Amino acid sequence: MDKTTRFFKTSENEAKWHLLDADGKTLGRIASEAARLLRGKHKPVFTPNSDMGDFVVVVNASKVKVTGKRAELKEYFHYTGYPGGATFERFQDVLRKDPRRVFEHAVKGMLPHNRLGRQILKKMKVYAGAGHPHAAQQPTPHILNHSSSKES
Secondary structure, X not given: XXXXXXXXXXXXXXXXXXXXXXXXXXHHHHHHHHHHHHHOOOOOOOOOOOOOOOEEEEEOHHHOEOOOOHHHHOEEEEEXXXXXXXXXXXXXXXXXXXXXXXXXXXXXXXXXXXXHHHHHHOOEEEOOOOOOOOHHHOOEEOOOOOOOOOOO
């Protein structure tokens, strides 16, 4: 009996395409599902040090919800490194200006903070509206398993 752990390579991965609809969904719940699919944790061949995940297409990112007072209170912080170079942006303003940034920021925090995480993040395509140019890849609609009394 062989007792060695099998490590899979990225070249052995057959990446699928998933379609997530963010319309009316909570930001954190849909972002965590996207991160799980991107990382490949849903597959039995998951290997932590290689990119075994799938492609994820997120549509209706502008219609994502947040709970409680987070829509008014949440701020995004960026520091340029120069004195006085700190900038704050409110969640509502970022969502109105570029809804992709809100979603990418949420998913980026759930991925590894290294070269692998940056490579994995490139496999996520986010669109503010319902349309997307990835019909040729035939993404399969992904149903979220989260059942919460807060979500409808």
